[in-house]
Amino acid sequence: MFKVLFLHKDFPGQFLHLARFLATLPGVQVDALASDPERALPGVTLHPYRVDIAADSRPHSYIYMADRAVWRGQAVLANCAVLAQGGYRPDLIIGHNGWGEILYLKDLWPDVPLVGYFEFYYHGTGADVGFDPPGAVNLGDLARVRSLNATGLLGLAAVDRGVSPTSWQRDLHPAEFRDKIALIHEGIDTGVASPGQVLPLVLPDGTRLAAGMPTVTYVARHLEPYRGFHILMRAAGDLLRGRPDVRLVIAGEDGVSYGPPPDGGGSWRAKLLAEVGDGLPLDRVHFLGRVGHSDFINLMRLSAAHLYLTYPFVLSWSMLEAMACGVTLVASDTAPVTEVVEQGVNGLLVPFHSPAAVAAGLMTALDMPAERRMRMRAAARQTIIDRYDLTRVALPAWTGMLHREFGLPLPPG
Template structure:
């Protein structure tokens, strides 16, 4: 009987494929956000469990080295696929065959025990690379084209083939690792059997994001609201700005987007500034642009409430970061936020695209300091119980070993 050495609990050689979201990227850009954080932190947490991790991401700069150590036990491998320059992720599909061929060549020489792809195009490349090998493939979508198309309609810039390709990845891989319950229902509607889907949430580092520590300076306004994330319309900054008109005592910090010195030229910033001016709140909205990751906890701690009003959210790491910092969250009742934010326990859930509902929820929290404290403490407890990276890595490893066990030939089989 053939067996896999990794089935007995020994460390694994793992390949994480993340074609556009490098764990080395600066966060806050259009294509740099939660997936980058997730891949970097998951790789590190798996390494802490003794595994050897290689993250494969597309080379988008000719000066990047072939391989870059991320931390002990984790190496980033820059894959030559397409021109070595920044390309929007929506334009990367033509280079995925090349990406997959490169992976296949690498893995013929030295095969990992398991491959875990992140985002649908990574899944395609990894599926092509593993089709004729015994390497199990697991996949995390991070976002689904069906959800994006339903919410964005004609504004969806994804390649037309995305949904069909996502279905191919889901039915062709060994297991899917979904990040929330809502995603399992979406996958089932696509034809991906529920029995091959494990739910493993994203995580947060509670030692980095914690209630105590430096606090960013406050302004003259009695209350501060914070919205952090990629500066794209679906994240709902326009909803927060509209809600601010009903919240007379608060200022709003919007964190994300281009570096501060390039904010004036950013179309989304210009759009949001115009909305703020029309709403009469321009003097209470501050755009900070992209900030270093190390500065985020102090900004979180300076806020009375963290807003997460996305139109849709496959998971959403920002609520976890706020909860870990002991801050109440008001979030739209969509996607993964239905799992992370316990309504009336560590924050409030509101309908998406509804400034009045967002403002009403924030008003309740701002009016009651004791409630803010209670929500903050409950959020911290929830993070420690469910969303720490060691827990996430342990559950992810369990999915890997399930996929490996299913690949073991039955005794006596040829």
């Protein structure tokens, strides 16, 4: 029996498709460790763990994240040591590097191949830091950002193979480590994320939206600046005044995934509504909160124009799934978006920092001649099929690499 151990604090996370597939292979046993698992997968044995951080832990502010990673890595090591005492030894370990889970497993199992998922390497310039608002950062910022990479560098030194999902994200890592990092996206299920039947959407105020209506959509896990929520809200006035028939549908939770909360607390939604709300026809702005995946797919099928904005940062699955659904996409001209979206071919690119340009881009998308719109939508979907499709591209790349380099058994053919 070939044993694969996954490590992701929110399992399955980026390993959803890979872990689910490996669990179906004959002769393969799949286990996973997680502190805050999102869901169970058939055929995967889940081992929960907890992280206990000493109450008197007071790290330097530069290494706060590294300190937390050490505590987490220590917890994972202790739990794996218990498994080892019971006779468990994996043949392959696959883990996300970002939170420290993979840091110390080579000390327990030095001969077990370790594959790390490397999502982001921090830079003081050229990525998210200093991007919004644009400007120089000080020496203290540069030192703090450099220190954020302590966990990443320890992980890069430990793994036998790294994986990153986009070229830009991979190439953020130091040149001396890039040959160690394979470019493999986790994959988009284009059978699920696809054009198809559109169910009417009943909004919180009772309004019923259907296919063919001028609906502009925006989706993010949290409504925050890293995903351009502030730009959307500042663009909304021009869009809605310019197109009195348009409704703006916004999906996402209050809170933050990546950046800080607003000064003074509260949510970015409340802050932006206080800033621009008087200038908006709020009866045509609809906040859905968090939506389930099937509702997201339906929303993309219903959308007349979909907006995706991001700092130069980790690329969202939502943009790729929206393209797979055949949306008319308007997206920021930021990396790694520009690695996927070609201006005028499979989407429209707009400058992130210009709300006026964002509104104009959305109106261009809405007013596009039908033939051009259909061509662009088809090209968007074909891009995802050709480059990110789960069964044609991503899973074969993952399993092929694991088979060639680490002996993962695959069925004949």
